[in-house]
Amino acid sequence: MTEPVRVVLIEDDPIMGESLVQRLTLEGFPTVWAKTGAEGLAALRRERPDAVISDIKLPDLSGEEVFRRALPELGGVPILFITAFGEIEQAVRLVRAGADDYLTKPFPIGRLVERLKRVTPRARAAVAGPAGFARSDATRRVEQALRRVGPIDSTVLLTGETGTGKEVAARFLHAVSDRADKPFVAVNCAAIPPELMDSQVFGHERGAFTGAQARHIGFAEQAEDGMLFLDEVAELPLAVQAKLLRLLQERSFTRVGGTQLLEFRARVVCATNADLTEMIRRGGFREDLYYRIHVIALTLPPLRDRREEILPLAAGFVAEIAARFGRPEPRIGDSARLALLDHPWPGNVRELRNRIERAVALGEGDGLEPADLFPELGLTAAEAAPVASLSEVRDEAERRHILAALDQTGGQIARAASQLGVSRTTLWEKMRRLGIDRKTMEDEP
Numbered sequence: 001m002t003e004p005v006r007v008v009l010i011e012d013d014p015i016m017g018e019s020l021v022q023r024l025t026l027e028g029f030p031t032v033w034a035k036t037g038a039e040g041l042a043a044l045r046r047e048r049p050d051a052v053i054s055d056i057k058l059p060d061l062s063g064e065e066v067f068r069r070a071l072p073e074l075g076g077v078p079i080l081f082i083t084a085f086g087e088i089e090q091a092v093r094l095v096r097a098g099a100d101d102y103l104t105k106p107f108p109i110g111r112l113v114e115r116l117k118r119v120t121p122r123a124r125a126a127v128a129g130p131a132g133f134a135r136s137d138a139t140r141r142v143e144q145a146l147r148r149v150g151p152i153d154s155t156v157l158l159t160g161e162t163g164t165g166k167e168v169a170a171r172f173l174h175a176v177s178d179r180a181d182k183p184f185v186a187v188n189c190a191a192i193p194p195e196l197m198d199s200q201v202f203g204h205e206r207g208a209f210t211g212a213q214a215r216h217i218g219f220a221e222q223a224e225d226g227m228l229f230l231d232e233v234a235e236l237p238l239a240v241q242a243k244l245l246r247l248l249q250e251r252s253f254t255r256v257g258g259t260q261l262l263e264f265r266a267r268v269v270c271a272t273n274a275d276l277t278e279m280i281r282r283g284g285f286r287e288d289l290y291y292r293i294h295v296i297a298l299t300l301p302p303l304r305d306r307r308e309e310i311l312p313l314a315a316g317f318v319a320e321i322a323a324r325f326g327r328p329e330p331r332i333g334d335s336a337r338l339a340l341l342d343h344p345w346p347g348n349v350r351e352l353r354n355r356i357e358r359a360v361a362l363g364e365g366d367g368l369e370p371a372d373l374f375p376e377l378g379l380t381a382a383e384a385a386p387v388a389s390l391s392e393v394r395d396e397a398e399r400r401h402i403l404a405a406l407d408q409t410g411g412q413i414a415r416a417a418s419q420l421g422v423s424r425t426t427l428w429e430k431m432r433r434l435g436i437d438r439k440t441m442e443d444e445p
């Protein structure tokens with residue numbers, strides 16, 4: 001017997017809602033009813049349904065907002081909209097943006113059931129298209145959302161800690177988009193000096209500034225009608241943020257020092273590990289730009305929240321890296337597996353990859369052991385301690401020297417100061433800073 005298709009219904013009209021719930025349940029679709037957009041989003045997160053039916057007009061959110069906000073939870077789950085006669089345009093836009101279908105009120109409930117039956121197998125079937133990157137439910141939702149928005153042109157913002165795979169996700173989006181055969185241009189905004197950012201992104205004309213000996217084609221132009229991936233977008237200086245906003249609004253730009261207006265045809269995908277709302281609060285990021293790039297926002301979860309991916313990812317990296325080094329593929333021993341599962345992975349997938357690469361490169365046996373992957377664990381505590389900074393070393397030496405002087409002078413500050421070649425006040429200050437307790441010293445009048 002196949003599992004029943006579970007539905008979340010988002011509908012504020014009590015009569016319509018009631019009758020839909022009754023009929024859907026009778027038809028074998030267990031249904032959870034949410035009466036506002038916010039309740040609906042919470043239900044989506046909680047219930048993980050197989051299909052969603054949503055009214056387009058809700059007391060708190062529009063259909064577009066429901067879709068945009070639901071997308072990260074929705075993944076490949078079908079969503080049908082119910083619209084009133086006057087909202088058809090919005091419904092058509094939603095279907096273009098990746099919603100599955102819409103029905104105009106009034107409609108016979110049988111038709112809704114029929115549509116529902118038509119769209120649900122799609123969610124169950126293996127998703128077609130390029131192979132994905134997901135190996136857990138958490139990333140599968142992101143991957144399916146990317147497949148869904150692949151064919152449309154809205155701007156996507158990918159967030160997540162460093163090394164979680166934001167660039168991998170952006171390249172995947174490109175691969176499933178209609179622009180897959182067009183350029184994918186990745187710009188690491190953190191790696192370009194702020195004063196060069198403008199000309200790197202928009203290009204410059206010959207003679208635009210000292211040293212501009214030839215025309216330079218910037219990233220916006222190189223992307224043609226492909227994809228422009230702005231990694232670490234929070235690092236853009238405010239002046240370049242203003243230009244990026246204009247680029248997105250007007251879909252045109254000029255090279256630095258140029259007058260010719262060039263059409264911007266690429267799709268923009270941004271990534272950041274910064275908290276942009278916090279940056280807006282502090283005045284480091286433009287709010288209007290945030291709303292432009294935040295049309296569809298998806299978060300790559302940290303590796304510690306998707307531990308089921310650790311071993312499959314590790315196995316994939318071992319195979320790939322051993323092949324690259326022309327070495328036999330080492331086995332990951334049982335205790336190494338446990339160590340991998342136990343590690344908190346602050347550097348996420350990148351850290352996993354780097355540790356495997358080092359272990360495969362340096363490992364001598366035919367298996368990987370915890371010490372190959374976590375060499376720091378084999379060190380004594382003193383060796384593993386982080387290297388002290390120069391100021392820490394200096395402070396420690398000063399502290400010991402002052403204590404010795406005080407010891408020799410029986411705690412007399414003035415004599416110790418003169419021996420040390422500093423004034424009494426300076427010695428007091430140093431003692432305070434270095435935490436030498438003055439009460440243990442014998443002060444003089």
Ligand SMILES: Nc1ncnc2c1ncn2[C@@H]1O[C@H](COP(=O)(O)OP(=O)(O)OP(=O)(O)O)[C@@H](O)[C@H]1O
Pocket residue numbers: 133134160161162163164165166167168169231271272273313349350353
């Ligand atoms: N799902 C995945 N499958 C295979 N490799 C992955 C996956 N996710 C990430 N990686 C690898 O991990 C490393 C980091 O990924 P990526 O550069 O996409 O992360 P990021 O989130 O963009 O990092 P940053 O914020 O530092 O730019 C890369 O070597 C990438 O190939």
